[in-house]
Amino acid sequence: MAGVGVGMGMVGSRVIAIHHRHHRTLIPTPQFNLHFNLPSIHSHRPSIMSATAATPSTAVNNPVLQQNTASTDSTSGCWPEFASNISGEWDGYGADFTIDGHPIELPENVVPDAYREWEVKVFDWQTQCPTLAQPENPSAIYKLIKLLPTVGCEADAATRFNVDERTIGGPTNMVSAFAYQSSGSYTALWSTQKAGVLELEHCLIDPRDKESRVRIVQIMGFEEKSKLVLKNIKVFVEQWYGPFRNGDQLGGCAIRDSAFATTKALDVSQVLGMWQCVNSKAYFQDSPNSVLQELKPVDGVEKSVRDKEHLVLLPKNLWSSIKETEDGEKTWCEVGWLLESGRVITSKCIFSRNGELKEIITSSETTEVGV
Structure with a gap:
C-alpha cells in the first residue's frame, strides 16, 4: 500500500504541506560505464521503466566490485566492517544551499503545476541512496536517486528525476581520494565533468x-589558478531502511525524516569557542598511489578554537567552513554536526597552497575537560 510523506513549501509567509508519494518501484540493474580514462562524475536522466530489481547477490557479482587496482588500499584494517555498515538502502531528503546557507528552490520544470498555481516554493528532493560495498576488497558502488515531487494521488509510482551512479575502487574507480572509518563514515574527493x-x-x-x-x-x-573557493553546498539527511535492494523500494510510511531545507539553521553560539578533539587521520600527499585509505586514530587530544568567520550555518545542526591558514599555505574545508550541547563531530580536507590534498581528518569534539 502506498504511503504519503510530507515535505514543506512556502506560500508567501505561510508554510503548507507538500506531498511526496512513496510507492514500491522496480528498477533495472545499474549500468556502469566501463571506459573511464579519468575519474569523473556521470549523471543521467533515465527513462522510466519497470524491470525485476537486481538482488544483492546479483550486484555482488558485478565485475566493478570484484576487481581491484593498484591505486586502492589493501583489505587489511577496518574495510570489512566499514563495508557492512555502509551497505544498504539509505532513504531521505536532500537540498542545495548557497554559500551563505540559503536554501535553493527546485527547478521550476520539476515542480507540479498545482504548486506553481498556488505559488508554493519547493526546496527538498526526496532521495534514495542504495549502496553496496564488497568486504573482501576495497570497492563499492552507490546511486543517488532524486524523485520528482508529486501532488496527492496524481502519480501511480515514484518518478525519478535523475540517477547519479558512482564507483569507489576497482577498475572503474571514479573517486580521487577516499578516507573511511569502521562506523560507515567517510570523506571523498570527486572530480567532475566541469x-x-x-x-x-x-x-x-x-x-x-x-x-x-x-x-x-x-x-x-578554483580562483587565481589554485585558490579553493566554495561554490555551493548540498545536504542529504538519510536513514537506513534495510539491506541493499538496489533501490527497488522506498521506505514508504516508515520514513522517519521529513523535508528540512527551510527549517531553522544551527545556532552559531553552540559551536564557538575552545574544543578538545580526538582525531583520526589519513595522509594523501605522501601516498600518491593509494586512493583509498583508512582514517586511523591519532594518540592524544588536540585543542582547537572555532570562531564565526567563514562559518556557513545549515539546518539539522550542521555547518560548513572554508578558511585559509594565516600564512596562506593551507586551506581547511570543514563540515560539522552538533549532536548535542557540547558535543560535535567534524570532517576536514586540508589542501596545500597549490590545491593538492594533503590529509583528511575526522574528529570527535567536546567542550568538556575529560574527552
Missing part, C-alpha cells in the same frame, strides 16, 4: 544511532 570544479563529500554517521547519517557536499572551484 573543469576546475571538485566535490568534497563528507558522510557522518551518528555515533548514537548507526542507522542515521548526514552527507554534506562542498562544491569547490
Whole structure:
C-alpha cells in the first residue's frame, strides 16, 4: 500500500504541506560505464521503466566490485566492517544551499503545476541512496536517486528525476581520494565533468544511532589558478531502511525524516569557542598511489578554537567552513554536526597552497575537560 510523506513549501509567509508519494518501484540493474580514462562524475536522466530489481547477490557479482587496482588500499584494517555498515538502502531528503546557507528552490520544470498555481516554493528532493560495498576488497558502488515531487494521488509510482551512479575502487574507480572509518563514515574527493570544479563529500554517521547519517557536499572551484573557493553546498539527511535492494523500494510510511531545507539553521553560539578533539587521520600527499585509505586514530587530544568567520550555518545542526591558514599555505574545508550541547563531530580536507590534498581528518569534539 502506498504511503504519503510530507515535505514543506512556502506560500508567501505561510508554510503548507507538500506531498511526496512513496510507492514500491522496480528498477533495472545499474549500468556502469566501463571506459573511464579519468575519474569523473556521470549523471543521467533515465527513462522510466519497470524491470525485476537486481538482488544483492546479483550486484555482488558485478565485475566493478570484484576487481581491484593498484591505486586502492589493501583489505587489511577496518574495510570489512566499514563495508557492512555502509551497505544498504539509505532513504531521505536532500537540498542545495548557497554559500551563505540559503536554501535553493527546485527547478521550476520539476515542480507540479498545482504548486506553481498556488505559488508554493519547493526546496527538498526526496532521495534514495542504495549502496553496496564488497568486504573482501576495497570497492563499492552507490546511486543517488532524486524523485520528482508529486501532488496527492496524481502519480501511480515514484518518478525519478535523475540517477547519479558512482564507483569507489576497482577498475572503474571514479573517486580521487577516499578516507573511511569502521562506523560507515567517510570523506571523498570527486572530480567532475566541469573543469576546475571538485566535490568534497563528507558522510557522518551518528555515533548514537548507526542507522542515521548526514552527507554534506562542498562544491569547490578554483580562483587565481589554485585558490579553493566554495561554490555551493548540498545536504542529504538519510536513514537506513534495510539491506541493499538496489533501490527497488522506498521506505514508504516508515520514513522517519521529513523535508528540512527551510527549517531553522544551527545556532552559531553552540559551536564557538575552545574544543578538545580526538582525531583520526589519513595522509594523501605522501601516498600518491593509494586512493583509498583508512582514517586511523591519532594518540592524544588536540585543542582547537572555532570562531564565526567563514562559518556557513545549515539546518539539522550542521555547518560548513572554508578558511585559509594565516600564512596562506593551507586551506581547511570543514563540515560539522552538533549532536548535542557540547558535543560535535567534524570532517576536514586540508589542501596545500597549490590545491593538492594533503590529509583528511575526522574528529570527535567536546567542550568538556575529560574527552
